[in-house]
Amino acid sequence: MPGLRNEDRRNDGTIRGKDANFSYDAEEGILSIKGDSWLETILDRSVIAVIDGEKGGESGTKNQQILLLSKLPGTRYKFEDVQATDLPQSFIDANAISPHFEHLKPSRSNSRDGGYVRSLYVIISIGSGTGEAQDFFDNVVKPAFGASGVQPFSYYVHTTDSHKSIERFISAVILPRANEGVSQTILLLSGDGGVVDTVNVLLSSKRSEQYVKPAIGLVSMGTGNALANSTGLNGDLTRGLRHFYRGKAHPMPTFTATFSPDSEILLDEGRAAEPVAPPAADAGEMYGAVVCSWALHASLVADSDTAEYRKFGSQRFQMAAKELLSPSDGSAPHIYKGRITLFKLDENGHEMRQMLNTQEHGYILTTLVSNLEENLTISPHSKPLDGQLRIVHFGAIPSEEVMKILGLAFQGGAHVGCEAVSYESIEGFRIEFDEPDGRWRRVCVDGRIVRVGESGWVEVRKNTSADVLDIVVDLEG
Numbered sequence: 001m002p003g004l005r006n007e008d009r010r011n012d013g014t015i016r017g018k019d020a021n022f023s024y025d026a027e028e029g030i031l032s033i034k035g036d037s038w039l040e041t042i043l044d045r046s047v048i049a050v051i052d053g054e055k056g057g058e059s060g061t062k063n064q065q066i067l068l069l070s071k072l073p074g075t076r077y078k079f080e081d082v083q084a085t086d087l088p089q090s091f092i093d094a095n096a097i098s099p100h101f102e103h104l105k106p107s108r109s110n111s112r113d114g115g116y117v118r119s120l121y122v123i124i125s126i127g128s129g130t131g132e133a134q135d136f137f138d139n140v141v142k143p144a145f146g147a148s149g150v151q152p153f154s155y156y157v158h159t160t161d162s163h164k165s166i167e168r169f170i171s172a173v174i175l176p177r178a179n180e181g182v183s184q185t186i187l188l189l190s191g192d193g194g195v196v197d198t199v200n201v202l203l204s205s206k207r208s209e210q211y212v213k214p215a216i217g218l219v220s221m222g223t224g225n226a227l228a229n230s231t232g233l234n235g236d237l238t239r240g241l242r243h244f245y246r247g248k249a250h251p252m253p254t255f256t257a258t259f260s261p262d263s264e265i266l267l268d269e270g271r272a273a274e275p276v277a278p279p280a281a282d283a284g285e286m287y288g289a290v291v292c293s294w295a296l297h298a299s300l301v302a303d304s305d306t307a308e309y310r311k312f313g314s315q316r317f318q319m320a321a322k323e324l325l326s327p328s329d330g331s332a333p334h335i336y337k338g339r340i341t342l343f344k345l346d347e348n349g350h351e352m353r354q355m356l357n358t359q360e361h362g363y364i365l366t367t368l369v370s371n372l373e374e375n376l377t378i379s380p381h382s383k384p385l386d387g388q389l390r391i392v393h394f395g396a397i398p399s400e401e402v403m404k405i406l407g408l409a410f411q412g413g414a415h416v417g418c419e420a421v422s423y424e425s426i427e428g429f430r431i432e433f434d435e436p437d438g439r440w441r442r443v444c445v446d447g448r449i450v451r452v453g454e455s456g457w458v459e460v461r462k463n464t465s466a467d468v469l470d471i472v473v474d475l476e477g
């Protein structure tokens with residue numbers, strides 16, 4: 001790498017108490033370690049962070065810690081606090097713990113009554129994905145915190161005990177303190193659901209003048225992990241923990257979906273429902289950070305949200321899509337009917353409305369993120385946290401063509417080049433449904449399903465003024 005002195009990349013030092021020669025390949029992110037009769041390599045992608053010590057003693061030796069994660073067979077991980085001296089400076093720089101992480105260590109100076117003020121929370125969503133969150137906390141997060149000076153007495157752990165658990169915790173603990181002006185950080189071990197629950201509580205509640213946005217770190221434990229996959233949090237081997245140690249807080253883009261009064265959120269695999277709108281209100285609001293869709297996408301998310309389908313992980317979406325496109329009873333795939341109006345800005349920044357010229361639809365989805373799953377690039381032009389709402393739409397086209405388009409979405413988002421697909425940046429949209437059967441009026445807001453009332457409507461807009469939450473991400477990493 002130009003500009004680097006050789007000793008930045010190559011050093012003699014020690015690791016785990018043994019003499020070693022280090023050489024660091026900054027392009028590949030690989031530290032090669034040569035001992036007497038052994039060799040080891042450490043990938044940046046497996047390093048949560050490096051903590052650099054002070055120079056000490058007459059020799060001027062520098063002590064360092066590498067917080068290292070190794071994947072064991074199956075879903076388990078091993079954390080190691082590797083003690084080293086005189087690591088190459090370029091390796092330290094590429095993996096250094098963020099100065100912002102220091103704020104997570106409590107100090108008496110910000111205490112209220114001589115004790116420590118706890119403003120770090122860990123939420124373990126044990127229902128996420130395939131249920132790895134508790135194990136990851138016990139075997140990785142807790143020891144990594146300990147190794148970096150964040151002791152158990154200085155943070156509060158909340159383990160979920162129901163699907164309402166995160167919402168209740170945010171309402172009862174985080175929101176009141178944010179309204180008192182306390183700066184809080186939450187490490188969330190969950191899928192998108194935990195973030196969306198947090199966004200919904202914060203956006204739907206009254207916030208005081210003193211409100212201080214909480215910051216969340218995300219350890220991705222879900223099935224789709226759209227947020228983690230779209231912000232780069234899943235780009236390493238630490239499930240996002242590396243970003244929590246090395247990143248900075250960035251505003252989290254969100255949108256509001258407003259529904260006509262008799263719309264209901266479906267619960268318990270569609271067997272139960274609760275109204276979106278409070279009683280007597282003329283509309284109900286929900287908030288999202290990922291996606292709002294209708295037609296094929298919403299139907300496949302809804303149909304596949306059963307205990308039976310969930311066993312198949314993210315495969316469940318493709319299985320449900322197949323059934324919708326080629327129903328096993330031999331019937332034709334459904335054509336979704338409704339009027340769609342897009343809200344866009346003209347060149348002077350004024351909002352204008354554009355009605356789609358077809359009232360028959362196959363797919364309509366608007367999103368703030370690039371990837372709905374690791375390999376499903378639904379919006380290839382979206383950049384991490386860019387705050388742009390983008391729409392993907394196609395009309396009623398044959399199932400074979402739909403399959404082809406969906407397949408291209410798994411090839412880096414090539415579907416947006418198809419003639420049948422329209423793809424652009426918008427401020428929002430409105431759908432007025434023309435569907436007598438409630439099954440085809442199901443709308444997906446970040447995985448939750450709303451059945452819009454008959455002849456009802458939904459309006460989605462990105463939130464340009466309400467900025468209620470930060471997310472800790474290392475966008476340069």
Ligand SMILES: Nc1ncnc2c1ncn2[C@@H]1O[C@H](COP(=O)(O)OP(=O)(O)OP(=O)(O)O)[C@@H](O)[C@H]1O
Nearest residue numbers: 127128129160161162163191192193222223224225
């Ligand atoms: N202890 C629990 N009991 C019942 N439900 C829970 C519990 N913990 C979490 N849940 C629920 O499980 C669901 C998990 O959602 P989450 O988004 O975290 O994971 P996912 O759906 O697997 O991933 P993704 O949204 O990224 O695809 C949420 O609805 C959450 O409220």
